[in-house]
Amino acid sequence: QLQPVESGGGLVQPGGSQRLSCAASGFTLDYYAIGWFRQAPGKEREAVSCISSSGGRANYADSVKGRFTISRDNAKNTVYLQMNSLKPEDTAVYYCAASRGLIGLCVLYGAPYNHWGQGTQVTVSS
Secondary structure (H helix, E strand, O other): OOEEEEOEEEEEOOOOOOEEEEEEEOHHHHHHEEEEEEEOOOOOOOOEEOOOOOOOOOOOOOOOOEEEEEEEHHOEEEEEEEEEOOOOOOOEEEEEEOOOOOOOOOOOOOOOOOOEEOOEEEEOOO
């Protein structure tokens, strides 16, 4: 079964940094746009960032612009989300999702992504 696998979550203090990884299990990420999404307790899932299959295009939610950076290393079959200047409101379960249908672009909504990971918890607290 094609499923991304997230890692790197945990507890971090406000103002700190954390890097999440999204690795492929059972498929090669090269042809897939990847999106990062998050869901906090009692809130709807929201898009955080995405990157095209080549890495040439990336998009960010306004809430994370200037603080988060998405990147990919296709040789390692992994996509990263570097999160800096973390705030308590960044606390959520973070999911990565893959889409084969987005060619040369990525989008900040969930419908085109048809392979989802199980999520990794990020908690920002002192």
